Amino acid sequence: MRRVLEPDADDGSGVTIRIKPGPPATHDALLAAQERDRLLRTELSRVRAAATAWRNALAGLLTALIGFSLIKGRSDIGQLTKPGAVAVGSLLLVALICGAIGALSLVRAANGKPSVAPMDKLLSRRVADHIEALGAARALRRGIVLTMVCAALLVGAVAATWYGPGAKRPVLQVTTATVGTICGTVNRVDRGTLLLKTDAGEVVVSLAEALSLQPLTACPEK
């Protein structure tokens, strides 16, 4: 910016800035100049404070999400169909990437990034602070968006795990005095009989003869 202050300066971007005296300044110009000066002087500390507040608030949001997941539904994506498991896995992967980039962006906005500058490239403190403040503001916005996307993806993954289609239909194990124990998926119930699809084929069982009915996630190995 020092270059800009020199008359007929070219900052290397192919743009020439010429400076000359403007019209007489009024009281409004004084107020505007004072406000600009105040905003610039406090810019970096304000963006750092905002970043710290957002970082803490979003950390609280993600902590609340963990509490939300304690309300148990299905918790193993292995119980989903293969496409469902792939979808949930993809959601979790994207959520992880968004969360990691978002968290790093928030940390960068709140604390800056370590840098080493050659002495001949050093800017004045006020200009360097302004450039850092704009970079921190960009990182803050990116961090907020990515963290919110991460939270939404986590909720979507939990919901898909809870309500997604199961990998296997539940089975019913029936024990009767005459036939013994039969296990299979229920095809139909009709006039007091139960049509079970078992590994050996379809079996009709009279419900009147059933000694016990037990729903299972899978038939026991024989």
Place this chain on the structure above:
Amino acid sequence: MPEVRGALEIPLVSSVFHGMRTIQETQPEQATVEGIKDARWVEPMVCTCEHSHSNRPEGSVGCGAFWNLMLTMDPA
């Protein structure tokens, strides 16, 4: 008329962080120079000298001087 013999450093910037939005200040030509033959704006300035000056209010900076600059931006 107040007078300052030291150097003043006043950054001229096109935007500044303001809460959760960044204010683009009042020079639309400044942001997009391409294709503009003669982008001009008036920049209000105030002295921010930190040396001691008589009759300066407690906690404030400057010598009391304020003025306008006319900036003209020409694409090469």
